[in-house]
Amino acid sequence: MTSIVWIRKDLRLHDNPGLYHAAEAGKVLLVYIFDEDEKVGAAQKWFLHRALESFEKRLESAGGKLYIAKGKPEKILKDLISQYDISAIHWNRQYEPAVFNRDREIGETLHDQGLDVNTYEGRLLLPPWDVKKKDGEPYKVFTPFYKAMQKHDIPQALPSVKNIKTVSFNKKDSLSIDDLNLLPEINWTDGMEKRWTPSEEAAVRRFHAFLDKKLKVYKDKRDFPAEEASSALSPYFALGLLSVRSVYHSIKKNAEAAGEPFIRQLVWRDFAYSLITHFPETETDPMNDQFEKFKWMDEKDQFDAWKKGKTGFPIVDAGMRELWSTGYMHNRVRMIVGSFLTKDLLIHWREGADWFDDTLVDADVANNVMGWQWVAGSGADASPFFRIFNPTTQSEKFDPDGEYIKRWIPELKKIPLKHLHDPSSAPEDVLEEAGVTIGEDYPEPIVDHKAARQRALDRYDDVKK
Incomplete structure (x- = not known):
């Protein structure tokens, strides 16, 4: 055959x-x-x-x-x-x-x-139609989906293919990889070249390094971007350089107790695919139809400032600069920048999703849509709209030593930690000693968070009425 x-x-x-x-x-x-x-x-x-x-x-x-x-x-x-x-x-x-x-x-x-x-x-642990409620309906909430999946057996990974009998073809009939024109005309990929090795072998090495060194601290440190305690496997899953079933069974075999928080993340991925398979309209439309009438704003200057990491909120700007440089952003920071865009700036989650699609090496429609709808409050099992992250307190909590901010915003390196998370509020003499002029070396905040939060809640109240 x-x-x-x-x-x-x-x-x-x-x-x-x-x-x-x-x-x-x-x-x-x-x-x-x-x-x-x-x-x-x-x-x-x-x-x-x-x-x-x-x-x-x-x-x-x-x-x-x-x-x-x-x-x-x-x-x-x-x-x-x-x-x-x-x-x-x-x-x-x-x-x-x-x-x-x-x-x-x-x-x-x-x-x-x-x-x-x-x-x-x-691509997944199980096909998206395998895990359903008793009445055959798909789940819209993660926890019962997770519990239901635990009752299923996940198939073992297949062995590597060692011998392929290839049909001969004329090499001239096939394009080369260069012919696909995937690389940019102007080189902006240096940061990605340093961060990533896109190969199956590198994916397996990265997973084993995570399994051996990081998994035991994953639960406690995964939310702290400076710790680099996350797996960073998502780009390899996105293009299939790594088998999710292989990862699942390796963790089950070698570190079941310590691995449970990470297993949940793998199941979240399956949940995202279940949602987009059963509710394909959510790729562009809110799952919660209340949000069809939500009054989003269209502030191009503010959106550009967000994309460029020039909002005046250091944790937001650090995340957006990490994204631009490496094609990646820590998951906790993704939630912070997403909340800031959809709630502080009231810019539609689809705008953020499109930007992530273009700039993430781990871009994945199902996960991207689920993540953005979650943070915007319009999706399945979503964070309530009234949960509006304060970027300054989030920064103080999850980057307590300011290491992440200093890594991506070097112009703030000399700002004392006391003022690093909100440099615009620092006294003039502190800023002068650090060599920072707000509005020149680093931008003023593009919104007042307290006022922006209230504006968002007022818009949400209009929708509920």
Whole structure:
């Protein structure tokens, strides 16, 4: 049997169900198609380019070759099936609403044409339709979803593919990775190059380092960005360089008690995919329809200040500068900057989600939408709208020594800790000694938090009425 393996967000040899089962069945044509209609942000395009380079080398070590194309998958697959006398196709499912619907149509068409169509779960712990209430309805609250998932057996990870019998193709027929034009014309990726190694081997090394050194302190230190106690595995999950099932079972086997808080985070990821699968409209619309009438603001200058890390609130600015430099932001800080955008500035969560999509190397539609709707108060199991983070007190609590702020806002390094979290309130002599002029070296706060908080609560009261 000769099969196509349609490679997508699964750039690994270990626990890759589509590749594993096709390789077991016979000869394979490995196909990667870059569909320009799929939304891929600029930062993730860089990560994808590097990940494809490393994946190509991994495939070659197992005897495989990657056929690369750009365009409409339905047309490219149809042509390849005809050209290479393909009898079966295998792929690991994606659940972004538009992609899932497109893939289903492709599968149905190919099946009707007599092809053996095989799809697999290679992205999540369980498919998003497996964990439901007794009445068959999907969960909208995380805790019961988590409890229900604990009653399911999570399949073990499949072994790495060691031997691939590849269909021969003319190299001229395939594009090179460079032909996909994923890298920016102007180089702004130095910070990402220093922070990330986009390869399956690097993903596994990072996970084992987390398992050996950080997992035992994860519960107590994960909310403190200067501690770097989080796993930072999300970019590898986003493009499938790391198997979530493999991670799950490794933690269960080696550190079950200490690993429970991290297991919850893996299940949150499944929960996000369950939500976007069962409620695809939430990609753009609020799950809580009260928010259809919420009066958001459109302040371009304030939005630009937020994006550039020039709001005058150090913890917010540190997070946004980390994001711009590395393509990543600590999860606690994501909540703080999200609350600031949607509640202090009253800018629509979709604007923040779009910016994150473009600037995060771990951009992931399901997690991004769930996170932004959660912080805006409009999603499933959301933080109540009236929970409005005070950026200064959040900063004092989660960056108590100011290490994170100083790392990303070097112009504030000489400000005494007493005033570091709110430098605009520091006495003139303190600012002068630190060499900082508010409004010149560092911006004045673009809003008064107390007044902004009250404005947000008033808007919310209007909606409730």
